Amino acid sequence: MRGGSFRRLLDERSRIAGTYLCVGLDPDLERLPADLPRSPDGVRAFMLRVIEATHDLAACYKPNLAFFEALGPEGWRVLADTLAAIPPDVPVIAAAKRGDVGNTARAYAHALFGVYGFTCATVSPYLGCDSVAPFLDHAGCSVLLLARTSNPSAAEFQNLEIGGMPLYLHVVTVSQAWEHADRIGYVAGATAPKELAAIREAAPDATLLVPGVGEQRGDADAVVRLGAAAGGGGLAVNVSRSILYAGRGGDFATRARDAARHYAGLLERRA
Amino acid sequence: MRGGSFRRLLDERSRIAGTYLCVGLDPDLERLPADLPRSPDGVRAFMLRVIEATHDLAACYKPNLAFFEALGPEGWRVLADTLAAIPPDVPVIAAAKRGDVGNTARAYAHALFGVYGFTCATVSPYLGCDSVAPFLDHAGCSVLLLARTSNPSAAEFQNLEIGGMPLYLHVVTVSQAWEHADRIGYVAGATAPKELAAIREAAPDATLLVPGVGEQRGDADAVVRLGAAAGGGGLAVNVSRSILYAGRGGDFATRARDAARHYAGLLERRA
Numbered sequence: 001m002r003g004g005s006f007r008r009l010l011d012e013r014s015r016i017a018g019t020y021l022c023v024g025l026d027p028d029l030e031r032l033p034a035d036l037p038r039s040p041d042g043v044r045a046f047m048l049r050v051i052e053a054t055h056d057l058a059a060c061y062k063p064n065l066a067f068f069e070a071l072g073p074e075g076w077r078v079l080a081d082t083l084a085a086i087p088p089d090v091p092v093i094a095a096a097k098r099g100d101v102g103n104t105a106r107a108y109a110h111a112l113f114g115v116y117g118f119t120c121a122t123v124s125p126y127l128g129c130d131s132v133a134p135f136l137d138h139a140g141c142s143v144l145l146l147a148r149t150s151n152p153s154a155a156e157f158q159n160l161e162i163g164g165m166p167l168y169l170h171v172v173t174v175s176q177a178w179e180h181a182d183r184i185g186y187v188a189g190a191t192a193p194k195e196l197a198a199i200r201e202a203a204p205d206a207t208l209l210v211p212g213v214g215e216q217r218g219d220a221d222a223v224v225r226l227g228a229a230a231g232g233g234g235l236a237v238n239v240s241r242s243i244l245y246a247g248r249g250g251d252f253a254t255r256a257r258d259a260a261r262h263y264a265g266l267l268e269r270r271a
Numbered sequence: 272m273r274g275g276s277f278r279r280l281l282d283e284r285s286r287i288a289g290t291y292l293c294v295g296l297d298p299d300l301e302r303l304p305a306d307l308p309r310s311p312d313g314v315r316a317f318m319l320r321v322i323e324a325t326h327d328l329a330a331c332y333k334p335n336l337a338f339f340e341a342l343g344p345e346g347w348r349v350l351a352d353t354l355a356a357i358p359p360d361v362p363v364i365a366a367a368k369r370g371d372v373g374n375t376a377r378a379y380a381h382a383l384f385g386v387y388g389f390t391c392a393t394v395s396p397y398l399g400c401d402s403v404a405p406f407l408d409h410a411g412c413s414v415l416l417l418a419r420t421s422n423p424s425a426a427e428f429q430n431l432e433i434g435g436m437p438l439y440l441h442v443v444t445v446s447q448a449w450e451h452a453d454r455i456g457y458v459a460g461a462t463a464p465k466e467l468a469a470i471r472e473a474a475p476d477a478t479l480l481v482p483g484v485g486e487q488r489g490d491a492d493a494v495v496r497l498g499a500a501a502g503g504g505g506l507a508v509n510v511s512r513s514i515l516y517a518g519r520g521g522d523f524a525t526r527a528r529d530a531a532r533h534y535a536g537l538l539e540r541r542a
Contacts, residue, residue, distance in 0.1 A: 026374070026378075028378070066369075066371060066375045066376075066378035066382065067378050069382040070379070070381050070382040070385075070386060072347065073344055073345070073348045075347075076346075098337075098368070099370070099395055099397075100337060100368050101420065101421065101422040102422060103299070104297070104337045104338075104366075105337075107297075107299070107335075107337035107338050108337045108340065110341050111340040111343075114341075115342075115343050124368070124395050124397050126395050126417055126429065127420050127422055127424065127425060127429075128422070128424030128426070128429075129424045129427060130422055130423050130424040131422060146397055151372040153398065153399030153402065154398060154399060155399070156399030156400060156445065157396060157438070157442065157445070158398075158399075160441065161433065162432065162433050163432075167428070167431070167438070170428065171428065174428070211372075
């Protein structure tokens with residue numbers, strides 16, 4: 001496990017790097033650089049070179065478990081090697097969106113925090129508090145609950161009005177009263193700035209993970225202005241594909257670094 | 272991939288086996304039979320012997336991915352070996368509860384249906400239709416959307432009233448209008464029989480997966496009466512721990528078989 005609590009590490013790191021940039025690691029076999037083999041070994045090489053080229057520019061990384069799972073059993077060794085390549089002062093979020101009944105949630109929490117050494121994971125709120133508690137039983141570890149996601153159909157259920165308040169805000173206000181709420185943050189998509197502002201207002205100090213800048217074209221300025229907590233911390237803004245696939249030729253690592261520098265600047269942390 | 276569509280295979284198999292029993296495969300390292308090593312190899316031996324002892328009594332199996340993931344990379348090889356041990360006429364559901372944005376959902380669907388050969392997976396509805404569609408792009412494959420789960424805090428969000436209708440029923444009615452709705456079923460916990468009945472009424476022909484019989488003490492008779500579709504199909508009732516851990520001594524496989532026979536009888540399919 002990386003030292004200290006996830007939130008403290010994230011705030012320290014984003015201050016030092018001067019940015020809220022979270023580099024999302026979504027290694028799609030179909031989009032690997034042309035000269036790497038389309039295999040788990042190719043993905044490992046891709047991840048290690050991207051991390052080498054970007055780690056000084058990133059506030060955190062977010063490996064997306066789906067893309068490692070899709071590689072078969074060997075994909076999980078690639079994940080472990082990817083995690084080992086990330087410097088210990090850079091926090092890492094498991095893009096997992098797990099959410100299950102208590103004893104199963106306990107197994108997922110053990111896998112992510114105990115076996116792989118993450119200190120933060122995205123979790124779905126649909127099953128309520130006892131599906132989240134097993135993750136928070138791991139001292140210092142955080143969860144980021146899905147509140148308002150960045151995908152086109154996000155509003156279909158998340159914006160349903162319940163007694164005048166949309167579901168995504170119910171998720172935030174209800175979970176802020178759960179045990180260990182200081183280690184519960186939220187996913188709030190950059191594609192829905194009004195909702196992002198409402199989430200920040202409902203949870204002034206919580207960590208927010210904001211996807212949707214980059215290929216999904218959310219507004220970086222608005223995200224930084226609306227998303228940071230008082231004091232300037234509590235924010236990670238994810239960019240995945242626009243960095244990973246900035247180049248597909250032999251210079252892919254340089255192109256990834258250039259793209260990371262571009263987004264790190266757009267997502268500058270001033271406070 | 273197992274032959275034909277998941278739903279047709281499930282209905283054929285439950286008719287032949289004369290039961291709605293779904294045997295849940297949740298191999299918790301802490302609860303392995305005493306004479307098996309607490310390791311991936313021990314889990315593999317456990318799974319193979321349980322399947323050997325129960326496959327003629329089961330309408331389907333449901334491996335719970337959390338418990339394989341918790342074993343580290345080798346756990347996914349154990350999962351593949353477990354799947355290979357299940358006879359091809361017995362359908363298999365991935366207890367996965369995945370739910371993510373489009374390109375990530377596509378990776379999860381590829382992993383579960385393409386790499387591991389499942390033909391059905393549980394999926395969370397929280398992100399709406401575009402998080403589910405990539406699973407249904409796999410011909411013949413089904414998803415089981417979480418509607419009303421069996422855990423103690425399930426009602427916290429799922430029973431919130433939206434214009435007079437609880438969220439879990441919104442999930443059912445809205446998703447019944449999505450493309451390929453004939454391959455969308457629902458998870459409806461045995462611990463909430465009123466909600467189970469409402470889900471069956473809202474989706475008369477859909478496949479229902481009902482957890483919560485066994486250790487969670489749902490009423491098997493009520494589940495069969497309320498859960499089966501007209502004609503007697505469209506139902507799988509999961510029992511995991513009460514079968515897997517019926518015995519922890521050298522006779523664990525015999526005890527698992529006895530427990531499976533007990534539950535297969537309680538969950539008899541008559542039509």
